[in-house]
Structure formats: C-alpha cells, structure tokens
Amino acid sequence: MITIVPISEDFGRWDELLALILSSFAYMDEVIDPPSSAHRLTLASLAQKAREEIGFAAIEDGKLVGCVFCKIEPSSLYVGKLAIAPSHQRKGLGRRLLAVAEEIARKNGLSALRLETRIELTGNHLAFSKWGFEKTAENSHSGYSRVTSIEMRKRLA
Structure with a gap:
C-alpha cells in the first residue's frame, strides 16, 4: 500500500529523495536540451x-516511490518535480499525487494547477492532457532561441 505524506523540514530522507528524482528524470538526459534542473x-x-x-512523498513499504512539490502562485498552484520511481510509473501514482495538489489548490482558493514540461517530452504532454491539462504557452530557456518547454494548466471545478 502506498501512503502519501507531507515533506517537512525534518523529513530527513533527502538523499533518498534526491536519488528518486534523479532516477525518475534520468530518461530525459539523452532527450532534452538544456539539461534538467534536477x-x-x-x-x-x-x-x-x-x-x-x-511537498509530498509517496512511500511504499518504507521506500520512497514518488514525490511532488507545489508552489502557491497568485492564480494557480505550480506543480514541479513530479517524480515517480521507474518501477512505479504508469500505475496511477502520478495521478494520485496530482490529486493531492488539486486538494492543496482548492484549500488555498486557487482555480488551476500549472506546470511546465519540456518540448521534447511529447509523452508527458499526452499524459498531462489525459489528466485535464491544456497547453497555454511555449517558453524558451535563457540563451535559447527555440522553444524548449511548454506550460500547461488544469482548471479546477
């Protein structure tokens, strides 16, 4: 059974969390430019x-298997570092973590979730679209003249 718990200052498992994020984002290394901020x-x-x-961590049998960090903005909740252990991808954990983000947004009176994903990661675009996100902008990282990422939003009812 997977439990989702808040990540507080006294979390104490930063090394495991960093390893989780890096392993979750590793597939991007040969695909995206510029490299991931991870x-x-x-x-x-x-x-x-x-x-x-x-922040929230997903834990199964004492092992970190997912996380998400959210930041309150004026009109939305920014969702970042949504990371799922490779062994747990495509099993609904990302959707569960986004549901927690939606709950936080609603508690704070925010009407949308917002995230950014790299232009090259078309599989992510599709997954987020299936979860109710719509593309709202194209952006370029500093020093790049081409589009390097897209912004997506999910309006909350």
Whole structure:
C-alpha cells in the first residue's frame, strides 16, 4: 500500500529523495536540451525547497516511490518535480499525487494547477492532457532561441 505524506523540514530522507528524482528524470538526459534542473538539486536545496514549497512523498513499504512539490502562485498552484520511481510509473501514482495538489489548490482558493514540461517530452504532454491539462504557452530557456518547454494548466471545478 502506498501512503502519501507531507515533506517537512525534518523529513530527513533527502538523499533518498534526491536519488528518486534523479532516477525518475534520468530518461530525459539523452532527450532534452538544456539539461534538467534536477541535476542542480542538492540535499541542501531539497531541504530549502521543502521550506519554501509544499511537498509530498509517496512511500511504499518504507521506500520512497514518488514525490511532488507545489508552489502557491497568485492564480494557480505550480506543480514541479513530479517524480515517480521507474518501477512505479504508469500505475496511477502520478495521478494520485496530482490529486493531492488539486486538494492543496482548492484549500488555498486557487482555480488551476500549472506546470511546465519540456518540448521534447511529447509523452508527458499526452499524459498531462489525459489528466485535464491544456497547453497555454511555449517558453524558451535563457540563451535559447527555440522553444524548449511548454506550460500547461488544469482548471479546477
């Protein structure tokens, strides 16, 4: 059984969390340019992220198998670092973590979830579309003249 718990400052499993994010995002390494910001994460920056954002971890039999970080914005809840262990992908865990994000958004009076995904990750675009997200913008990372990511939003009822 998978339990979803808040990630607080005293979480204490930063090394496992970093390993989870890096393993979950590893497939992107040969696909996206510029490289994922996950490579810039450190144990200290994850702890800082937990202080500044709202994080949740999915745990099964004591092992971290998923996470999501959310940040309150003026009109939406930004969803970032949605990471699912490769062994648990395509089993509904991402949807469960997004449902937790929706709950947080509603509790804070926000009408939408917002996320960004890389332009090359068309499988992610499709998955997020199936979960109710719509493409709302195309963006470029600093130093790039081409589109490198898209923004997607899900309006909440």
